[in-house]
Amino acid sequence: MNLHRQAFTDLSVTQPEPPSPLSVHTALGTRPCNGIGCASQIGIACAYVDRRGRPCPTAWCPNHRTVFEDTVYCALHGATLTGLHWDFGDSPHPDVDNRVPALVAWISRVAEDDIVATLQSICRARNEVLVRDPVRRVFLGPQRDRSWERAWKTCSAFGVATRVVIAVEEANPNLVLAKVNSKIVATLAAPAGDLAGQPPAEVVELLFRELVMPMSFALDSLQQGMPLEARAMGGGAPRWSAAETTTAAITGRYLAGTYAS
Numbered sequence: 001m002n003l004h005r006q007a008f009t010d011l012s013v014t015q016p017e018p019p020s021p022l023s024v025h026t027a028l029g030t031r032p033c034n035g036i037g038c039a040s041q042i043g044i045a046c047a048y049v050d051r052r053g054r055p056c057p058t059a060w061c062p063n064h065r066t067v068f069e070d071t072v073y074c075a076l077h078g079a080t081l082t083g084l085h086w087d088f089g090d091s092p093h094p095d096v097d098n099r100v101p102a103l104v105a106w107i108s109r110v111a112e113d114d115i116v117a118t119l120q121s122i123c124r125a126r127n128e129v130l131v132r133d134p135v136r137r138v139f140l141g142p143q144r145d146r147s148w149e150r151a152w153k154t155c156s157a158f159g160v161a162t163r164v165v166i167a168v169e170e171a172n173p174n175l176v177l178a179k180v181n182s183k184i185v186a187t188l189a190a191p192a193g194d195l196a197g198q199p200p201a202e203v204v205e206l207l208f209r210e211l212v213m214p215m216s217f218a219l220d221s222l223q224q225g226m227p228l229e230a231r232a233m234g235g236g237a238p239r240w241s242a243a244e245t246t247t248a249a250i251t252g253r254y255l256a257g258t259y260a261s
């Protein structure tokens with residue numbers, strides 16, 4: 001009998017698996033979960049801290065938490081960070097109760113494929129390069145009105161040639177703006193929905209009809225060397241004169257229902 005050989009064989013077959021460590025998805029905490037109707041007491045706090053140093057006050061059990069880059073967040077802040085792709089260190093986090101960045105990210109996710117497809121055909125025709133920006137905060141006009149924007153650009157060696165933007169201003173958090181080369185080509189009342197989840201089919205269709213299609217028309221007009229207004233606002237959509245350039249003026253008129261015909 002060869003004991004040595006027997007022992008060697010057993011060792012190689014019965015090597016125990018090391019216990020798998022708790023992942024951030026399953027890790028247990030000590031806080032009550034903020035999930036609606038959830039009685040769990042093993043929640044972990046949302047790790048979000050805004051630009052003023054205020055932490056998110058919520059905590060989440062394994063069933064209700066959102067995980068982004070190995071960290072626990074609530075659904076809103078998970079969606080916010082997913083959309084922002086922060087360069088850590090120099091970008092301030094939006095206020096803890098600010099839903100606008102997550103809204104811009106949510107709508108952009110739906111519209112992106114169509115926007116990118118259109119811009120890629122422009123890039124091929126003009127030998128340009130497509131660049132995608134994450135959701136960013138920008139300041140508009142002399143009042144420095146805060147707006148959150150996601151942009152897609154075609155760039156040549158001379159700079160940005162075409163710029164398509166989905167934007168929501170903090171002063172009008174329920175109005176989504178679609179811009180092509182800084183001109184508003186469509187607006188839409190922000191659809192309701194779970195900003196961390198997939199939008200329902202009717203919202204996808206609405207966004208396509210009310211935002212993506214006008215942007216495509218505007219890009220097509222640009223391609224043909226026509227002024228944006230000539231076709232972008234056709235088909236019974238609200239019209240604005242080319243002279244109007246400030247977003248506040250346009251959204252104000254839009255909300256008042258007094259847009260130009």
Ligand SMILES: [Zn+2]
Nearest residue numbers: 033035038061
């Ligand atoms: Zn829960």
Ligand SMILES: [Zn+2]
Nearest residue numbers: 046056074077
């Ligand atoms: Zn949170």
